[in-house]
Amino acid sequence: GEEVAQTPKHLVRGEGQKAKLYCAPIKGHSYVFWYQQVLKNEFKFLISFQNENVFDETGMPKERFSAKCLPNSPCSLEIQATKLEDSAVYFCASSHRGGGSGNTIYFGEGSWLTVV
Amino acid sequence: QQQVKQSPQSLIVQKGGISIINCAYENTAFDYFPWYQQFPGKGPALLIAIRPDVSEKKEGRFTISFNKSAKQFSLHIMDSQPGDSATYFCAASGTSTGNQFYFGTGTSLTVIP
Numbered sequence: 446g447e448e449v450a451q452t453p454k455h456l457v458r459g460e461g462q463k464a465k466l467y468c469a470p471i472k473g474h475s476y477v478f479w480y481q482q483v484l485k486n487e488f489k490f491l492i493s494f495q496n497e498n499v500f501d502e503t504g505m506p507k508e509r510f511s512a513k514c515l516p517n518s519p520c521s522l523e524i525q526a527t528k529l530e531d532s533a534v535y536f537c538a539s540s541h542r543g544g545g546s547g548n549t550i551y552f553g554e555g556s557w558l559t560v561v
Numbered sequence: 562q563q564q565v566k567q568s569p570q571s572l573i574v575q576k577g578g579i580s581i582i583n584c585a586y587e588n589t590a591f592d593y594f595p596w597y598q599q600f601p602g603k604g605p606a607l608l609i610a611i612r613p614d615v616s617e618k619k620e621g622r623f624t625i626s627f628n629k630s631a632k633q634f635s636l637h638i639m640d641s642q643p644g645d646s647a648t649y650f651c652a653a654s655g656t657s658t659g660n661q662f663y664f665g666t667g668t669s670l671t672v673i674p
Contacts, residue, residue, distance in 0.1 A: 449604075478661075478662070480664075486648075486666055487664070487666050488650070493660065500660065536605070538662075543656070543660035547593055547610070548593065548654075549595060549610065550662055551607070552597075552604035552605045553604050554602075554603055554604045555603075
């Protein structure tokens with residue numbers, strides 16, 4: 446597609462429940478990025494993929510967060526045993542060739558996760 | 562630590578005025594500096610971007626000024642309009658810095674009619 450498609454737009458989970466978010470990158474883009482935006486401000490980098498391979502996972506809280514990008518499937522971000530602090534907007538972005546040297550990333554509209 | 566520092570946090574400008582948002586970075590390996598505009602409930606959208614081999618880039622009412630020696634870049638919005646009211650994020654990335662994009666903390670711009 447011509448845009449990054451994220452689902453669901455809104456998700457409400459009770460503390461301790463699992464949350465799973467999906468992202469379909471722009472067709473032809475090799476890189477996928479996940480960011481967490483809290484309080485409408487800072488973008489916290491979580492993880493990036495080059496095709497189905499993890500490229501950079503330095504931002505992932507590994508004990509509860511996991512992500513995958515499998516061939517011919519939307520990418521996913523899963524949070525096990527959600528906590529109140531996980532309430533945020535999760536943005537997926539994709540890029541043709543990754544960051545740097547004019548390679549822009551394009552964002553989806555985000556998935557709003559509310560943990561109650 | 563914050564790789565890209567952005568100021569001010571919020572900005573109020575009269576319609577027709579000039580809005581100026583500043584960013585600074587430390588890592589000289591960054592070679593791409595985009596600005597994103599985000600409206601409430603939407604994802605950030607690329608507004609304009611610059612590479613360090615030029616000192617200025619202009620697209621319509623939006624101009625990026627880039628000072629490589631000072632490691633600073635700024636967004637100027639000329640003839641600001643109420644429709645420009647949004648949050649603006651600067652960012653930086655580099656092919657040799659892991660392809661990750663580093664974002665500033667955002668500036669909330671309000672243009673008063």
